[in-house]
Amino acid sequence: MSMSKGVSKANLGNCFEDFRLGQVLRHATPRTITSGDVSLYTSLYGGRFAVQSSKEFARRLGYRDAPVDDLIVFHVVFGKTVPDISLNAIANLGYAECRFLKPVYVGDTLSSVSEVIGLRENANKETGVVYVRTTGRNQRDDVVLSYVRWVMVRKRDKAAIVAESVVPELLKVVSPSDLASAVPGLIIADYDMMLAGSTHRFADYVIGEKIDHVDGMTVEEAEHQMATRLYQNTAKVHFDQFAAQGSRFGRRLIYGGVVISLARALSFNGLGNAFHLAAINGGRHVAPLFAGDTVYAWSEIIDKQDIPGRSDVGALRVRMIATKNVPCSDFPNRDAGDAFVEGVVLELDAWLVIIR
Amino acid sequence: MSMSKGVSKANLGNCFEDFRLGQVLRHATPRTITSGDVSLYTSLYGGRFAVQSSKEFARRLGYRDAPVDDLIVFHVVFGKTVPDISLNAIANLGYAECRFLKPVYVGDTLSSVSEVIGLRENANKETGVVYVRTTGRNQRDDVVLSYVRWVMVRKRDKAAIVAESVVPELLKVVSPSDLASAVPGLIIADYDMMLAGSTHRFADYVIGEKIDHVDGMTVEEAEHQMATRLYQNTAKVHFDQFAAQGSRFGRRLIYGGVVISLARALSFNGLGNAFHLAAINGGRHVAPLFAGDTVYAWSEIIDKQDIPGRSDVGALRVRMIATKNVPCSDFPNRDAGDAFVEGVVLELDAWLVIIR
Amino acid sequence: MSMSKGVSKANLGNCFEDFRLGQVLRHATPRTITSGDVSLYTSLYGGRFAVQSSKEFARRLGYRDAPVDDLIVFHVVFGKTVPDISLNAIANLGYAECRFLKPVYVGDTLSSVSEVIGLRENANKETGVVYVRTTGRNQRDDVVLSYVRWVMVRKRDKAAIVAESVVPELLKVVSPSDLASAVPGLIIADYDMMLAGSTHRFADYVIGEKIDHVDGMTVEEAEHQMATRLYQNTAKVHFDQFAAQGSRFGRRLIYGGVVISLARALSFNGLGNAFHLAAINGGRHVAPLFAGDTVYAWSEIIDKQDIPGRSDVGALRVRMIATKNVPCSDFPNRDAGDAFVEGVVLELDAWLVIIR
Secondary structure (H helix, E strand, O other), X not given: OHHHHOHHHOOOOOOHHHOOOOOEEEOOOOEEOOHHHHHHHHHHHXXXXXXXXXXXXXXXXXXXXXXXXXXXXXXXXXXXXXXXXXXXXXXXXXXXXXXXXXXXXXOOEEEEEEEEEXXXXXXXXXXXXXXXXXXXXXXXXXXXXXXEEEEEEEOOOOOOOOOOOEOOOOOOOOOXXXXXXXXXXXXXXXXXXXXXXXXXXXXXXXOOOEEEOOOXXXXXXXXXXXXXXXXXXXXXXXXXXXXXXXXXXXXXXOXXXXXXXXXXXXXXXXXXXXXXXXXXXXXXXXXXOOOOOEEEEEEEEEEEEEOOOOOOEEXXXXXXXXXXXXXXXXXXXXXXXXXXXXXXXXXXXXXXXXXX | OHHHXXXXXXXXXXXXXXXXXXXXXXXXXXXXXXXXXXXXXXXXXXXXXXXXXXXXXXXXXXXXXXXXXXXXXHHHHHHHHHHHHHOOEEEEEEEEEEEEOOOOOOOOEEXXXXXXXXXXXXXXXXXXXXXXXXXXXXXXXXXXXXXXXXXXXXXXXXXXXXXXXXXXXXXXXXXXXXXXXXXXXXXXXXXXXXXXXXXXXXHHOOOOOEEEOOOOEEOOHXXXXXXXXXXXXXXXXXXXXXXXXXXXXXXXXXXXXXXXXXHHHHOOOOOOOOOEEEEEEEEEEOOOOOOOOXXXXXXXXXXEEEOOOOOOEEEEEEEEEEEEOOOOOOOOOEOOOOOEOOOEEEEEEEEEEEEO | OHHHHOHHHOOOOOOHHXXXXXXXXXXXXXXXXXXXXXXXXXXXXXXXOHHHHOHHHHHHHOOOOOOOOHHHHHHHHHHHHHHHHHOOEEEEEEEEEEEEOOOOOOOOEEEEEEEEEEEEEOOOOOEEEEEEEEEEEOOOOOEEEEEEEXXXXXXXOOOOOOOOOEOOOOOOOOOHHHOOOOOOOOOHHHOOHHHHOOOOOHHHOOOOOEEEOOOOEEOOHHHHHHHHHHOOOOOHHHOOHHHHOXXXXXXXXXXXXXXXXXXXXXXXXXXXXXXEEEEEEEEEEOOOOOOXXXXXXXXXXXXEEEOOOOOOEEEEEEEEEEEEOOOOOOOOOEOOOOOEOOOEEEEEEEEEEEEO
């Protein structure tokens, strides 16, 4: 009796041949964001941006409350997609067109929907790449976050016939006019740079400038597990040491989002007035991170732009590099052969909104 | 001067001969449940039930807010009893007649009272078994939780004369008519199964069906210590590695409630619409869990019943088994000699309330 | 081009010669205290004082809500000073005149200001001692906390000429008339000693009495890192294992405030009605604590005083000793040569407010 086998009711995730172009997946478990989530986020990464830390500071600027960290929103929206999109993923290949569109406050409830916008079987017929555009919405159905990600997913059956490849065209860079809709018009005269922890404004940064964020943060198993569960991300590789023993690395892999959050928190030291992550143009996990590794980060300003209609804030485009066990005073980067030097774990191309 | 010895003011816990039949113990430290507790609970176990995760989802169904996880209530009420009941316990022997009677919301304040309902000295005269009925109440004095537990407690003095044995008669199974008072009448038409993460309703489960909950969760020292302190549970064995070095296992023991919470959270995968733990008919910690172990779980449906007066929800009686370092695709169970196979750590007999 | 070196925008902290007598430093990152912070604090230390745990209990006594633990206030106010005062500190030498002046509730926003009140170069010309008076204020600009601390800070340049030494005169003991402004007039008739977890009032303690707090708590890396980040304390020594490998201890050092919080939480067992830490007369970290160590504590009552104008509460002056890996049933203390015996990590001289 197949019923008594029981596997029928547990979700085993989708394989490559289960996805259809244009398919819309409404993901499970809407999640109300609370002040507990915000505290845990602070305790896990140590962020110090004043706008997200103090409701008084945020209100004086023009927010109705302290907005939650943009990456809490990203991780919660992302986490919901895992059971449907990437439970059988072999690799998270990339991100594009990621935009934070509305502020999220404690008490808001987030849910996620993904649309399949591309499918490409690999030549080996054992795997394929799935492209999805995921939108996170609040309880008023406002889109608060939108991004594209593509993952390599296993096929259940090598012989399964799949549709012709469709690879979406994606923007290399989010347009400056699409930034900062999550930032209300700010009363900049009331912006207190001492309280904010930095005296550097938009005008003070120059293209080509490199900033070592100096500090290092060692990650423990308990920390990344607590972070990843907080986002209700169920990817097995982060939690199951018994299974991991038999895997290639023999260790639990740390969710890539933990690295992004650590790098962002470390970047306060040098980018303290760039309080809003407005967009991620692209991102790549160069190497895995494991418990016991120490994360460092540095940033290069690769562009700066006015934001149409805004005299309060401007946009810095940064290329942020995170490393493991390699301090960043020498800005570890690609070598002559264009490969990243040993120790680099993350390359992120992002737009930050900063006070003018 | 005995005063200067100082031990007089520190609580050293009760020994077997300190308990009296009918004795009522009002336990210390009333505790207001906050959204921080809920976030920590999510970060520690990774639960994904929509009713507890989203106030919007809960309100649409008929709750006044998202209720907190039933096991938060259990652990908080239980934790308060430890200094008075089980500080000198050798073993937690069992649970019965555990019923969750009212929803608990963020902002409610819980306190615990226990009545001694049975006492039985062991033949060796060195220990005895204490049976207590513990009730957890909110700030309006509503009983939100009631359960019986029995523990083996050390005697201070082997020669101490104790009263005749009284062993209470306990129900093997909570009656279906006593379930679901913690669930308001639900507007089932608004129950969104996609958001809930499961398409399986009451009618879809059959008696005898076994469900492998698939995922595994490795527990770290920091995680179980943070969980157990959150519940203000003071049992030394969970926290003191220096003392544990000289003990039988040489390790800190993980609070059994951590295993119950992990199994319950894992059971979402296969029982996603069974959002309420209504009663625990019996439970047994078969073997201890230590940091570094990976917990898996499976469930067998052993009964299903209508709940009198309710057309919105039904009750599934499940026997849930949790293991350490043994995946559950083969449903590890008792062997021919009726002993549990290696790796089983928990057997729990519980009633779940599920959408019809 | 120095700009491209990038170090210019990251804070590298002040060296001894950067400080000026009378200098006022407004520290970064105002912080709204939330119920998430309170839950995390409970999960990290396991405190059980009823006043801080239950809003119902607190309100019945006369508080408008449950106040947050005094040491949350201390750690948050202290954490903000680290980037400006002690990023280049070699040692945290002492505390004095620390007073908790107003209750802090969830929703209050704290910020910190420090004034340099003393400077003394060391004979080796390589370091100096900086004395600061730090005040923590809430969003209404009420001072909630004031304390003096002195730290040994590196000089950037041994040859730098510094001003003449000024060493402030500090009180050995905070006056009883300066205690308890953070405690509203209490309706003592409604104080429930069973719920509070102790039957010992002000009158029950005698000068010279020693109290072993019995329990031990082992600290994990994840726990102290999460605690220290929660307070946005950025001292590198707590977080960077890669750098620590090359240091004297080869390990991350645990923030001394973690030891203070653990000792205070353990002291509930014996001082359960001393629910308010009113003042710290002096404190000294005798030895470092590392992950894996188990903390124990004991207290000696060294004075007791009426608080002028208060018939509801009195003040106990305690000398609290915390140890690592040494249980305190024998009250480990100074040896014949006045040096602390092996295992002592903290000596704290504090005023506690207790129910009469």
